[in-house]
Amino acid sequence: MMRSVERTLAVFESFAPDQTSLTLQEIADSIELPKSTAFRIVGSLEEAGYLVRLEDQRYCLSFRFTRLAGLVRNTLDIRAIARPAMLTLAEQTQETVAIHMAVDGNRVCVDSVATAPSQLRSVMQPGEQIPLLLGSASKTLLAFMPETASSSTLAAIARATQRKSAEIRAQLSEIRDQGYAVSHGERLLGLSAISAPVWDANGEARYCITVNGPSVRIQMHEKAFTKLVKKAAGDISRRFGGPVAS
Structure with missing residues (x-):
């Protein structure tokens, strides 16, 4: 059957x-x-x-x-779809897991979960906005954003970080090729993160899922956590009607 x-x-x-x-x-x-x-x-x-x-x-x-x-529930949004995979990923990694999206040059935390009892952990609040400059979530959202939408943001990043636009574009191209981004201490010293894109039914990656935590723990399990993050992104994409990378 x-x-x-x-x-x-x-x-x-x-x-x-x-x-x-x-x-x-x-x-x-x-x-x-x-x-x-x-x-x-x-x-x-x-x-x-x-x-x-x-x-x-x-x-x-x-x-x-x-x-x-037409029968699909209008209330079935990214939070409802992503929550089961987020909880599973949080349990597997014992770190904070968040969903982000890009809004007007910022990355916005749509939802976050943290199941670990450790006092040394990253805290992300739903609705929190951070400039779309540094960190794995920002790079992932930028990497899969249409070029027409990302060009002005890339110029701002180049000015803020004193890097060449070509260098930033090359890094984003590498993220697109590998399907994930990693950052260590880019936004906050001692904080690391791993992110992967979430695809929707239109073939767009407007969201990404991220594991955040102290660098001392994330770096120790980077390879394993990367596989788990990519799997969670694939699970959410599948439920969201989007394509899933092989």
């Missing part, structure tokens, strides 16, 4: 904004199954009204998805 569900979902995931209609062979190739198996799955979905076969024998999603999309 689980395999059948996974195969059905894989057929739906085959479609994309630049691939709104597919041939049976293209669907079979996408889900990595024999054409005969794909034919049975596609036939069942067409009969159920979830796929439409066009005159050129290509398939597309039906309007039933529009009705289902």
Whole structure:
């Protein structure tokens, strides 16, 4: 039963904004199954009204998805979606976990959790705003921000930090390539952080998830924490309808 569900979902995931209609062979190739198996799955979905076969024998999603999309709760925001993954990450790392977004040249803490009893820990309050200059969260948000939106902020960072714009852009390009950012003592001496982007259904990374803590602890577990942060970001992205990096 689980395999059948996974195969059905894989057929739906085959479609994309630049691939709104597919041939049976293209669907079979996408889900990595024999054409005969794909034919049975596609036939069942067409009969159920979830796929439409066009005159050129290509398939597309039906309007039933529009009705289902309309049922999504308007109150299902990033906090509700991210909270389970945040709690899990906080338990795994025993450090403070936060979700950030960029607003008018600042990074804003949308939500934060801290489950560790240690008195030596980072404190982030929801609603707290920090200039989008330094730290892993700032760099992650900037790295995945559209260039038209980030250009003025990058110029301000270059002036404030006395660094060349080319150097900053190269660092942001590296963050995009690796899918995460790390900072040690950039914003506050002795504080380290690891951040990864959260993708939404529009393919945009307007949020990031961050683990914050004393450098002495974060540096000791940097490699393991990075994997956990990226996994948490992927889990949230998946629930948020966004793409998930492999």
